[in-house]
Amino acid sequence: GPEAVAAANAPRESRPRPSDGDRWAGLRRQNFGFAGVEILPGNIGYIDLRIFAPIEPAEATARAALEFIAGTDAVIFDVRQNGGGAPSMVQYLVSHFLEPGGETLINTFVSRDYEYPNQLWSLPSHPAGFRPDVPLYVLTSGRTGSAGEAFPYHLQALERATLIGETTYGAGNPGGTFLVDEGFSIFVSTGSARNPVTGTNWETTGVVPHIPVSADDALDTALADAYSTLLEGEVGGSARLGLEWGLESLQLRDNPASVDAAQLARYAGSYGIRSFTVENGRLMYSRDGAPAVAMEALGDHRFRLPDDDEARFVFQMNRSGPATRMDLQLLSGRVIANPRN
Numbered sequence: 001g002p003e004a005v006a007a008a009n010a011p012r013e014s015r016p017r018p019s020d021g022d023r024w025a026g027l028r029r030q031n032f033g034f035a036g037v038e039i040l041p042g043n044i045g046y047i048d049l050r051i052f053a054p055i056e057p058a059e060a061t062a063r064a065a066l067e068f069i070a071g072t073d074a075v076i077f078d079v080r081q082n083g084g085g086a087p088s089m090v091q092y093l094v095s096h097f098l099e100p101g102g103e104t105l106i107n108t109f110v111s112r113d114y115e116y117p118n119q120l121w122s123l124p125s126h127p128a129g130f131r132p133d134v135p136l137y138v139l140t141s142g143r144t145g146s147a148g149e150a151f152p153y154h155l156q157a158l159e160r161a162t163l164i165g166e167t168t169y170g171a172g173n174p175g176g177t178f179l180v181d182e183g184f185s186i187f188v189s190t191g192s193a194r195n196p197v198t199g200t201n202w203e204t205t206g207v208v209p210h211i212p213v214s215a216d217d218a219l220d221t222a223l224a225d226a227y228s229t230l231l232e233g234e235v236g237g238s239a240r241l242g243l244e245w246g247l248e249s250l251q252l253r254d255n256p257a258s259v260d261a262a263q264l265a266r267y268a269g270s271y272g273i274r275s276f277t278v279e280n281g282r283l284m285y286s287r288d289g290a291p292a293v294a295m296e297a298l299g300d301h302r303f304r305l306p307d308d309d310e311a312r313f314v315f316q317m318n319r320s321g322p323a324t325r326m327d328l329q330l331l332s333g334r335v336i337a338n339p340r341n
Contacts, residue, residue, distance in 0.1 A: 024057040032058035033085065037065045040076075041309040042246030043239065044226055045069025048078045052085030052147040055092050059127065062089065066096055066128040073239070074135040074226040077151070080165060080215050084146025087120055094154055095123040097161070100130045106154050135229055137222040140165035140207060141215035153207045162225065163209035165218035170206035224250050238333045245309045245331070248298065257297040259283070267301075267315050271326040271338035285313070 022028065033051030040046050047065055055062070069075060077093075091106060098104050102124030138152040138161050149168045155161035213221050227247040235243065264278045277284045277292060283303060284292035295303040301315040301323070310331050315323040328336040 024053075027051070027053050027057060032061045033082070033089075034061055034065050035081075037068050039069065039072060040223065040246075041249065042223070042227055042230070042243045043071075043073045044223060044246075045072035045075040046078065047076070048081075050081050050083075052082070052087075052089040052151065054086040055088035058089060059092070062092060063128045066093075070128070070131075072134070073230055073235075074137070075131075076137045076139065076219070076222050076226070077161075078139045078219065079144050079148045079151060080139050080141035080218065082144055082148030082151075084148050087147060087150070090147055090151050090154070091120050091123065092126075093151065094158075094160075095130075096126055096128055097131055097134070097136055097155070098122045098158070099132045100125070104158070106158075107150065135226060136161040137226065138163050139215075139218040139222060140168050140209055141218070142166045142169060142206075143215075144207070145169040149207045152209075156207065156210070162211065162222075163207065164211045164222045164225070165209050165213060166215050167206040167208050167212070220250055220253070238331055241333060242309070242331055245312070249307075249309055252296065252298065257299040259297045266317065266322050267326075269322055270341040272341065274326065274328075274338055276326075 027033070030051060032053035033049050034047065035050045036046070036048035038046045045068075047069065053061075075097075087107070094106055095102075095104075102122050104122035105119060106122055107120040108118070136155065138155060140149075140152055140163055144152075144166075145168065149170075152161065152163045152168070156163055211221060211225070224247060227243045227250070231240065231243050231247070261278065261281060264281070264283050267283055268276050268278050270276075273288050275286050277286075279292070279294075282294040283297070285295050285303075285305065286292040293305060295313065296306055297303055298312070301317055303313040303315075304311065312329040314327045314329055316325040316327065317323050322340065324340055326338045326340075328338060330336070
């Protein structure tokens with residue numbers, strides 16, 4: 001609502017500051033739910049969000065997270081460990097990925113406490129700007145609840161994100177605990193989220209993802225989908241290389257390449273300042289006499305350092321005998337040729 005917009009655009013001096021009596025101290029120590037923000041291989045933005053904190057204290061942190069991933073080619077939100085929180089943060093984050101102007105009705109909230117339905121609209125302006133076209137993914141689990149479900153549900157209804165993971169918990173109708181006779185208490189729903197597109201919500205049914213996989217596999221599945229989708233577009237140079245290498249790394253986890261000892265022996269040797277030896281069935285790499293590091297085989301005479309998607313080591317072979325050259329291919333597209341000594 002208007003108060004969320006006002007809070008989002010308030011000057012920093014007027015925002016709550018840490019103090020002994022700060023009522024947001026607990027949330028502040030949890031970084032307002034933003035547990036991790038990263039740039040993953042292939043230039044994919046990743047935000048691990050555990051709580052939807054009220055926008056009033058959390059706006060600066062939320063904006064910093066969105067600005068950190070502003071240059072990415074796709075965005076993944078991870079709400080697999082998110083139990084819920086405030087609609088104002090849902091509004092803030094969903095709005096960022098919609099068209100500017102504030103003309104999208106995100107949700108209608110119906111409650112016995114209101115005479116009329118309470119509407120949640122997209123923000124007309126946004127401190128972090130708008131990204132209506134970036135590919136967007138949301139990871140879910142069976143533990144994802146309440147506002148953690150509202151976020152993927154509304155994005156799904158707006159056809160704005162691909163949901164990957166498990167069907168969520170199914171807590172769509174907020175309420176309260178009421179005391180009854182004989183000392184018992186009972187939870188009674190006093191309101192209901194009502195999505196303007198679906199006309200309903202996720203109560204008891206949960207949010208059903210587009211791509212159902214176990215929560216443990218959701219991130220890799222989202223990355224693979226993002227890489228494949230982006231590679232179908234007009235992308236070239238180092239950007240394409242980053243996507244191809246990212247996809248290759250995912251496939252490597254499920255199907256590690258193996259190279260026999262005779263073949264490894266053909267790679268062993270010195271190539272300028274770089275040298276390779278074979279130890280216990282692994283190709284070892286050393287530069288300028290530094291301690292040797294075991295390499296990961298990729299197939300086609302290609303190797304990389306462990307979990308390193310910044311470079312590829314490519315051996316050039318004759319039909320028989322040892323390699324004649326090792327090309328160090330960098331993510332920038334540069335290739336450094338290293339003839340065998």
